[in-house]
Amino acid sequence: MSPSTIETVANLIIYIFVFAAGAVIGSFLNVCILRLPRGESLVKQNSHCMTCGAYIKHYDLIPIFSWFFLRGKCRNCGAKISPRYMLIELLTAVLFTGVFVKFDTAAYGFLYPMFACFFLAAVIVVCFEDLDTKSMSISVLLWMGAFAIGETLTALLTRQSNYIESVTGISLMDRIIGMFAVSVPLLLIGFVITPLIYVYVISDDHKERRKLLKRLSSNLAPYDETRVKSALAKVDERIKAQGPVYGFGMGDVVLMAAAGLMLGYKSVVTAAFIGIVLGGIYGIIVKSRGEKVEEEKAEPIESAPISEPSDSEPALPQNSAPTSQFAFGPFLGIGIVTAVYVGNAIWDWYFSLLG
Ligand SMILES: [Zn+2]
Known part of the structure; x- marks a missing residue:
């Protein structure tokens, strides 16, 4: 032979x-x-x-x-x-x-492929957990981070990093940038920008709260003051029941930090892009279907007396903050899995189109 x-x-x-x-x-x-x-x-x-x-x-x-x-x-x-x-x-x-x-073992050895497999296994677990429960196990996220850090350290200590870089084109610097490239924007969008937009643009409860506070600060008759105060207490209760509204879960942030450290910034940005596009398409489909269902539901009830729809009230805040009800992890997972194999290739192809 x-x-x-x-x-x-x-x-x-x-x-x-x-x-x-x-x-x-x-x-x-x-x-x-x-x-x-x-x-x-x-x-x-x-x-x-x-x-x-x-x-x-x-x-x-x-x-x-x-x-x-x-x-x-x-x-x-x-x-x-x-x-x-x-x-x-x-x-x-x-x-x-x-x-x-x-990652041919003749060229890479077994270490990087094995770490990549463990990393993918953790990605599979958190993404299906997210799909089922809209949350991710912290223990698995920590394991995922440990694989990514462990792989990076092993590559450094065994001086494999130069070798892996020469074959994959992913340098240590690429990976360190990758750790923050997507996770930090997700952190800002999820935990700063989305809550601000929710409080100041979307939420009717918060609008009413601001109105009531304004009235309280002006001179009110004692009777009016107690009325406004009790209205304020009710609004506060609703806001408390709704809970804080975040754009992304902390799980998404940790997931993308670990993926960035494992795959480098080119691949992790590509992964995030794929995830956002797929998640966006899915969101639009779900929303248009939901509207259809609501239309169908609304028609036969026309003859019903128009009253305060107390049953549908808890559904409203959920609709106005779909991100808190939306499992984004599986879409990021599809992006990460794609990026493991062709992330850098997609990135290079895209930028070659730009000239
Ligand atoms: Zn059985």
Whole structure:
């Protein structure tokens, strides 16, 4: 066999092994996504059917394949098993294999691809958590940060950083800039600009509060003063119930800081751009659908007496601050996953268009 044949065979064996390992880890990620938001132990309990509670036999726990063998049904009660478990296993396996195809171990060694895989695994967990619960586990975010910092330090200590830079074009400086390139703007937009816009432009409660405060500061008759004060207390209560309105979660900020440190600024800016475009399209679709649903709902009620719609009242502040109800993480996740493979290529292509 020629050396190139041996290399091809060796690579194939590595890819098959990585695919299998990815599927097994993907099955563990399913457990994380399901149990972490509920504060359940990751190791104590065996996997069980969500419908009948029967423990799943070890031979039915083969990642990806078992779902097909069982035709997506529980062996015990026949309840449908969501294809999502299988798809997350498949996704993890494919993404891991993709990393090892892109970052050839002959050129990079195993360290960077392995760190990249662990990083992607953490991204998968927080994004699906965000999709399910609109929040991300702090522990997984910390792990993600640890992978990114650990990878950077390892590259420095083993003097691999120059080597990785020569092959990927991502320098240490690119990574340090990358850590702040998206996370700081997200922090400003999410925790400064959005709350200010909400308080001064969108929120009717805050408008009313300012009006009432203005009236209080002018000379009022004692009777009027108590009335205004009680109105103010009511508005304050509503504002308190609504809670603070942020544009992005802290999870999004940490996610993009870790991704920037791992991938460099070009890739992380590309990732954010992809995430914002996809999230924006999704937001528009959801909003136009929501309006349609409301129109359909509104028509038959025409004959109903026009009264204070007390039921729909809590929905209003949510609509006026859609970002607090909107899981942005999955879109950033799609951007990050794309950027791991082709982030720098997209960036360079875009700027070559500009000349
Ligand atoms: Zn069952």
